[in-house]
Amino acid sequence: MTSGRSLALKDAVVHASDFPWNYSLYLPKDQPWNLTTPCLVRDPDAEDAELSDAANDLGFDYVLNMQQVQSIVRNAQKQLVRITDEDLLRALLYYYDNDAYITFRDADDGVRVDHP
Numbered sequence: 204m205t206s207g208r209s210l211a212l213k214d215a216v217v218h219a220s221d222f223p224w225n226y227s228l229y230l231p232k233d234q235p236w237n238l239t240t241p242c243l244v245r246d247p248d249a250e251d252a253e254l255s256d257a258a259n260d261l262g263f264d265y266v267l268n269m270q271q272v273q274s275i276v277r278n279a280q281k282q283l284v285r286i287t288d289e290d291l292l293r294a295l296l297y298y299y300d301n302d303a304y305i306t307f308r309d310a311d312d313g314v315r316v317d318h319p
Contacts, residue, residue, distance in 0.1 A: 209261070213238040216276065216291045224270040229263040238292055244269060266299065278304045 215228055222244050229243040230236055243263055267275075272295065279294040280286055290307070297305035 209241045209243060211238065212236060212240045212242045212292070213288050215242050215244050216272065216295055217288055219269060219272045219276045222269045222273075224268075224273060226269040228266045228269060228272055229258055230266045232262045232264050234262075236292075236296065238288055242266075267295075271298070275304065279307070282307045 212230065215222070223246070225246065225248075226244050227247045229245065230240060231242075234240060241261070243258055243261075245258075247265070247268075275294050275298045276291055279291055283290055294305045294307075297303070
């Protein structure tokens with residue numbers, strides 16, 4: 204996967220294992236988070252001023268590191284035989300809100316599909 208450019212959150216979550224574990228996920232501050240939300244996946248230690256300026260101009264903030272995102276995806280995949288992109292989004296949002304993995308057996312887990 205190409206990183207350091209804007210892509211859909213769906214692509215970052217579904218293909219989380221394609222990104223280096225030391226990269227980070229950045230999302231817009233003031234926009235609902237859903238599968239089509241633009242995001243950045245990039246090395247937080249890269250000294251690319253142009254990319255940093257673009258992230259700031261777009262209003263992107265650090266959300267999680269990709270090692271966490273990869274772990275969230277693995278945990279969800281262990282729980283569900285037929286996992287959907289929406290399930291992965293729910294797992295990510297749940298983790299972000301609760302600092303804990305989602306348990307899918309709970310039918311109504313209270314996870315918002317749009318965030319923040």
